[in-house]
Amino acid sequence: MKLIDGKEASNAIRDKIKEEVAGLIDAGKRAPHLAAILVGEDPASQTYVANKEKSCQKVGITSTLYRLPAETTQDELLGVIDFINQDDEIDGVIVQLPLPDHIDKDTVIQAIHPSKDVDGFHPENVGKMVSGLPTYLPATPFGILMLLEHYKIETSGKSCAVLGRSNIVGTPMSLLLSRKADPGNCTVTTVHSRSQNIEQITAEADIVVAAFGQPHYLKADMVKDGAVVIDVGIHRVPSDKTKSGFRLIGDVDFDEVSKKASWITPVPGGVGPMTITGLLMNTMKAYRKEVYS
Amino acid sequence: MKLIDGKEASNAIRDKIKEEVAGLIDAGKRAPHLAAILVGEDPASQTYVANKEKSCQKVGITSTLYRLPAETTQDELLGVIDFINQDDEIDGVIVQLPLPDHIDKDTVIQAIHPSKDVDGFHPENVGKMVSGLPTYLPATPFGILMLLEHYKIETSGKSCAVLGRSNIVGTPMSLLLSRKADPGNCTVTTVHSRSQNIEQITAEADIVVAAFGQPHYLKADMVKDGAVVIDVGIHRVPSDKTKSGFRLIGDVDFDEVSKKASWITPVPGGVGPMTITGLLMNTMKAYRKEVYS
DSSP: OEEOOHHHHHHHHHHHHHHHHHHHHHTTOOOOEEEEEEESOOHHHHHHHHHHHHHHHHHTOEEEEEEEOTTOOHHHHHHHHHHHHTOTTOOEEEEOSOOOTTSOHHHHHHHSOGGGOTTOOSHHHHHHHHTTOSOOOOHHHHHHHHHHHHTTOOOTTOEEEEEOOOTTTHHHHHHHHHSSSSSOOOEEEEEOTTOSOHHHHHHHOSEEEEOSOOTTOBOGGGSOTTOEEEEOOOEEEEOSSSTTSEEEEOSBOHHHHTTTOSEEOOSSSSHHHHHHHHHHHHHHHHHTTSSOO | OEEOOHHHHHHHHHHHHHHHHHHHHHTTOOOOEEEEEEESOOHHHHHHHHHHHHHHHHHTOEEEEEEEOTTOOHHHHHHHHHHHHTOTTOOEEEEOSOOOTTSOHHHHHHHSOGGGOTTOOSHHHHHHHHTTOSOOOOHHHHHHHHHHHHTTOOOTTOEEEEEOOOTTTHHHHHHHHHSSSSSOOOEEEEEOTTOSOHHHHHHTOSEEEEOSOOTTOBOGGGSOTTOEEEEOOOEEEEOSSSTTSEEEEOSBOHHHHTTTOSEEOOSSSSHHHHHHHHHHHHHHHHHTTSSOO
């Protein structure tokens, strides 16, 4: 079994970004700039946004956080987005999800100018992904593609089971792995809550991407010997072995599955770090005007 | 074996459209209006466009054909599209593909205002499909969904092999059948030129959608007893049994496969008629401003 080390891959990619940004500054240009909007005070969201900000700072990307109170109206939020859309010195903007119930997520996502939508959630960018046009890929699937690339894991002609069909992970992952590209060219089966014989599907797959959101869902008897296993899940569970009293686990029963897998991502330290790296890469693409000129 | 009769289903749906349009006219409103643009004189394209026009006329939808010479420049074509985009009395516009080599298809598709893109090819509409938002579905997969609905063929929890990953058929078909909807909720495997063990995948599937573009590709030993078989292919082959000297066949070896299938579409008269019906339905949606208000 070989470990797909998301931290290692992520550091290598972020080092390159850091170098590129330093070069820009040396050349007298402005730094790339990511804006983040956080509505309300959800603790998990605060942690995620803080991590994104810190990651930006480490590579030299300017980050600005717009903190809005939980009672912000949808119109007020749209006003902030409009303001950012028009600011030529902001390259990308992300709105941390989930939003309060009184705000319609889809309206907000569609208000972001596609050229600044570095989360890749705007329908125009999603559609470009489907059609194979240049776009911002959603950060988690993008991160997984970069992991496969970094570790030179062959995907062409392989069978792949993607567990989950969410808009931000499962569905784009299925699309990206099945399209004519490298990584890609997999024969993808998309598995979801209504699927039958799931164990049989995963047990026949060369590559399994687990994004079901269920702790330790994927057991050893559900994978074949030599499978590549990518774990997108992250769950906080009680533990008497850590000081904090909890530990992080994924959708994959790592201890058992790792005995059969040829390659496997750990949790934490697998897909997680790559997600923010995907966001940083998209911010650089926006700065370079690679997608929208 | 039961026949999935695309002509019958199509007529039933078109009758409803016709009734709705007649009601509009009776109420003193203008008829829905579809514009088609044909560049050059490709014989197959001329036939397709003529069929679309005729189908519009039969249900009372106004159709206008813009015939442009093969040497039309891209800018000239974009000018015509802009003119149509701004005409409030045209609800939908389609550009017949393929376009001459000197014109970039993606630029042209993206120039159509998403609200008038009744082919459902604009990235914004494709992205909305992926995200499950109201949109214009691409006509062929839309037509297939309507067929499954018309014949009340259960899809939820079924395994489905989609042969092909084109932007206009295979990929949207895979997406639509796997999403949380009815028809939908299938466990979809997308099969393509790089796939291995294709025979095994199709032989295990409850539903097979054949969109490979290869005459009689799907043989009887590749499907299981009781499978639902949807044939998207249409090929003109020589025949000594017809007056014209040719006949139309699909991607499925109908004579043999129909002995095992529970439901199967013939060619011609299966998916074909439903594709134009999908276009008519999208034109009505555009008229009613169901997708973009």
